[in-house]
Amino acid sequence: MAQQQSLVTAEMKAVIGKKGKSVVVDVEKGWVKRFCTSVGETNPLYLNEKVAKKSKYGGLIAPPGLLMGLYLVPELPRAPEPPVRLPRGVDGGGTWTFIRPIMVGDTLTGTGKIKDIYQRDGRAGPMLFSETEVTWRNQKRQVVARMVGRTIRY
Amino acid sequence: MAQIYFNHVKEGMELPVLEKKTTTRQLVQWAGASGDFNEIHYDKPWAEKTGLPGLIIHGRLKAAFLGQLVTDWMGPAGTLKKIDVAYRGMDFPGDTVKCKGKVVKKYTRGRERLVDVEVWTENAKGEKTTPGTATVALPARR
Numbered sequence: 522m523a524q525q526q527s528l529v530t531a532e533m534k535a536v537i538g539k540k541g542k543s544v545v546v547d548v549e550k551g552w553v554k555r556f557c558t559s560v561g562e563t564n565p566l567y568l569n570e571k572v573a574k575k576s577k578y579g580g581l582i583a584p585p586g587l588l589m590g591l592y593l594v595p596e597l598p599r600a601p602e603p604p605v606r607l608p609r610g611v612d613g614g615g616t617w618t619f620i621r622p623i624m625v626g627d628t629l630t631g632t633g634k635i636k637d638i639y640q641r642d643g644r645a646g647p648m649l650f651s652e653t654e655v656t657w658r659n660q661k662r663q664v665v666a667r668m669v670g671r672t673i674r675y
Numbered sequence: 676m677a678q679i680y681f682n683h684v685k686e687g688m689e690l691p692v693l694e695k696k697t698t699t700r701q702l703v704q705w706a707g708a709s710g711d712f713n714e715i716h717y718d719k720p721w722a723e724k725t726g727l728p729g730l731i732i733h734g735r736l737k738a739a740f741l742g743q744l745v746t747d748w749m750g751p752a753g754t755l756k757k758i759d760v761a762y763r764g765m766d767f768p769g770d771t772v773k774c775k776g777k778v779v780k781k782y783t784r785g786r787e788r789l790v791d792v793e794v795w796t797e798n799a800k801g802e803k804t805t806p807g808t809a810t811v812a813l814p815a816r817r
Contacts, residue, residue: 552708555704555708556708556709558708559704559705559707560705560708560736560739560740560743561695561740561743562743564676564743564746566751576751577751577752584739584743584746585739585742585746586738586742589735589738589739589742589758590705590709590711590733590735590738592710592711592712611762612734612735612762613762614738614759614760614805615738615759615760616759617757617758617759618756618757619754619755619756619757671761
């Protein structure tokens with residue numbers, strides 16, 4: 522079987538596991554409200570202080586989508602350019618793990634790293650996948666969530 | 676807010692369908708809320724110039740729809756542990772995106788009562804454009 526050209530270079534392997542700079546976001550009430558409007562979220566745990574106070578959280582929380590949506594491309598570490606031109610790049614999806622509740626008023630710090638870079642050869646030709654992992658901590662330094670995003674170049 | 680309990684959940688059970696009638700305005704609102712200002716979501720000539728048939732819905736907005744599907748179903752005492760989605764197909768503003776889900780497994784791990792659900796967005800042709808999975812923890816019977 523003919524071997525396809527490897528898109529994963531030594532330079533790429535060298536960046537796997539290296540931490541990027543951190544990003545800080547304030548989970549402001551107004552942001553959560555605007556976010557809920559954009560999605561069509563009506564859950565009182567995000568919007569109604571009275572209801573949220575009586576819930577198991579004891580106050581307003583952020584919807585999971587807030588972190589799922591957060592556009593971080595400029596902040597995150599990037600995979601080096603592939604050795605051949607791959608004109609198309611798409612967001613392939615992601616995995617979000619929620620460890621502790623994110624409260625409205627929290628200040629979150631996200632630290633990203635390239636988790637993996639690998640190649641898959643499909644019908645559209647060789648595809649280069651890069652996975653970026655972001656760990657989110659609150660102001661008490663507790664991990665609240667982890668995200669792995671997948672970018673596909675082909 | 677209705678609450679579902681672990682004992683009431685059965686494997687194969689379907690989640691109530693969440694329908695989203697999308698608009699370009701919504702994509703602009705999402706762009707503002709998420710910070711994703713890629714023009715392919717609100718500037719039609721730009722989107723067409725890149726080879727797209729028109730404006731497309733942000734993948735992550737569909738992921739957020741699926742998050743809502745699950746959190747609406749699990750109720751205020753439930754906890755979303757994990758969600759995983761893949762953006763497979765395009766959807767367009769003006770489309771009604773149907774968010775659907777099905778229970779695939781219920782089990783206990785330590786003191787937690789967990790349920791795995793398969794989730795997806797579906798277009799008018801019945802194609803799954805954003806398939807995924809989610810895990811929630813649910814309260815025991817009252």
